[in-house]
Amino acid sequence: MSADATAIAPSDLLEAAKVSKAWPFEEARKIVERVEKRGEADPVVLFETGYGPSGLPHIGTFGEVARTTMVRRAFEVLMPGVRTRLLCFSDDMDGMRKIPDNVPDRAFLEPYLHMPLTAVPNPFGGNYESFGHHNNAMLRRFLDTFGFEYEFASATDYYKSGRFDTILKRVAERYDAIMAIMLPSLGPERRATYSPFLPISPKTGRVLYVPMKKVNAADATITFDDEDGEETTIPVTGGHVKLQWKPDFGARWAALGVDFEMFGKDHGPNMGIYDRICQALGGQPPEHFVYELFLDEKGEKISKSKGNGLTIDEWLTYAPTESLALYMFQRPRQAKKLYFDVIPRAVDEYYQLLAAYPRQDWKERLGNPVWHIHGGNPPAIELPVSFALLLNLVSASHAHDKGVLWGFISRHVPGVTPENHPELDRLAGYAIRYFDDFVKPTKVFRAPDAVEAAALAALSEKLGSLDAQADGETIQNALLDVARGIERYQDHTKKSPEGGPGVSVAFFQMIYQVLLGQERGPRFGSFVALYGIDNTRELIRRALAGEDLSKD
Structure with a gap:
């Protein structure tokens, strides 16, 4: 069953969307303005995400598609009837500059360094044509599982099929203009050998970072010295070359007419270069959204090649996909740790937001992450x-x-x-x-001291006085009554309902440390109601008797 997403007139929904402060609507309004300025009779709005298949897809890759989809759905509310597309573009013609840490046999890949990723053999097994094809398939598998609506695009296919031929010829024609954009951003050494074109060696098949001896715009060819020193001329079309990554961004935007693309903070300093190259090639740069990077448990940026942080499959082993989508929605411009300990909170927050949705007005609904996670039609689950x-x-x-x-x-x-x-x-x-x-591996139980033992004994006696079916609130209040009578756990900065001192969090920390071997947890009254008063009293008895609570 779904919450009623049709209980509002389309015109009222549109008005609510126009003023929503949710970040997908803020981004979507920029695209609306862009499309309206074009004045096309039947516009098609292209959203794009990029993927570098140098390693297995990680959650950051998924997050980019999820977030872009959220902006796309917000746009469709603001401009109903306008067609949209989402293109997931894999830069799989990149040369393999280093061997990823998480492949089964690093030595197996050493002979293929600097080969295009779709020309590197697949080290993972299975019926995949190459390393790049395998990694592309891993990305598509998850996107399909999650139900994203997208089109997949391979740089290798686009270059080799001729779909980029027109823009590559234009790069040759406007070579000097592109070099004028690029060279000021490079150091002296790189500047001396730089070219936006990366030829694929006809002899070794490797992606070459070599200077151009000649760029012939008339016949769309480049001349350079191959790895063996022999002067070589090849066409820029048909997959014989690829573009350096910065020109590739701008050229792809110009070639495909991309309207929106988001990328991580590490791309932020180069955004102006991408835009200027796109303009130099006759295109209009897309609307951008720069998000903060994800960090692993050590606070380091997660990386496909390192394999640090969480993988997509790891998160989904322990939590539903919707909790992952929520984590992607929240505070995208703030760096966040992406490790196992963030999962439980993300799960509970998702269901809390889902439960709140039917009770909210439409302004609140459009700001509720579950609207964006479910494309405007979240399920009714409490x-x-x-x-x-x-x-x-x-x-x-x-x-x-x-x-x-x-x-x-x-x-x-x-x-x-x-x-x-x-x-x-x-x-x-x-x-x-x-x-x-x-x-379980991190649980550390400790024995109670004399004051704590007395407090637990008093707690057990208090629980024994309650009805066996007492609810969590009743039990929580009983816990508080016990704590207020013990000087160690009185908090004089707080007030009890009777006007006396409140209860220190140290009381509940003690309970969790002694009884569950953890530092903290949810409201203990709710836990007791679920676990049972008699079971909880038995847990206390065992702790006071010095039994090992880590065992059945």
Whole structure:
């Protein structure tokens, strides 16, 4: 079932979109202005994303497509009826400048350094024509799984089929103008040998970084010395050359008429160069969006060749794709860590936003990330149990299969079953895998000191006085009552409802450290309601008896 996305008149939806502060709408409004200035009778708006298949696709690659799709959908609301396309362009004719760290056999690839990626043998096995074809297939596999609407384009195909011939001839014709743009951005050494054309050696098949001896615009050829020193002349058309990466950006925009492309902050300093080359070749530069880069757990930029950070498949082992899309939506101009410990929060935030959506007005809906994640039609799902609580339940119960978790869930939320709540069942499986791989190895239980032991004993006694079916709020209040009576856990900067001191977070940190071997977690009252009062009291008994809580 989906939230009713049709409960607003198209004209009202358009007016709400025109003033929405969500970043996809802000970007889409720039494209609307661009299209209106062109004044075409039947415009087609081209969105593009670029991919360098020098390594396996990582989440940053996915994020670029997801974010571009969000802008595309926002544009379609602002200009209904205007046709749009999303082209995912792979620069797979690039030479392999270094061997990626994450290939099975580095020595196998050494003879193919500087060969176009689609001419390098595939080291991963399977029926793929080349390294580049394999990596392209990995990208398409995920984009298809997620349901993106896109067209895939290969630089090798475009160069070899002649689709870039016209623009390559124009580069030859305007060679001096392009060199005038490029040379000031280069150091003295590079400037002496630079050319926007990279010939593919007819003898070795490698991509050559060599100076041009002659550029003949009349017959669209270039002359250079091949690797063996022999002077060689080849046409710039038909896949005999490719362009250096900066001219390639501008030339591709001009050749294809790209209207929107986003890229990472590392491209930001070169954006003006791309634009000027596009203009020199007779094109109009697209609208840009520069996003911040993702970082690994050490704060270093993630890299396809290093294989650091998360892969697409790794995230999807532990969480639904929608949580990944949410992480891409949030704060795109802010550098963010992209590692396993960000997953649980992203999962719970996604479902919280999804639950809020039906209760929001349309202004709020258009600012809600789930509208953008689901292209304006998010499903109606409200989880009775959060992912964080599921993780704690796995921790306390030592569950190895979903059946154990469902025993607790069904008692806590009568009538909820795996059959009528498949989304929760899916999360239960994710929680078990995530706990086993990332939480369990880091758990460190500690013994309580005398004050803590007394506090836990008092807590157990208080829990024993409650109804077995007490809800999370009732249990949480009981926990607070216990803490307020212990001087160590009184926080005089806060006030209790009765006017006395509030409760220090140290009380709940102690509970998590002693009972669950963790530093923190969700509201402990909610956890007790799910896990059961008797089970929680048994956990406390075992901790006070000095038993090993890390074992079943």
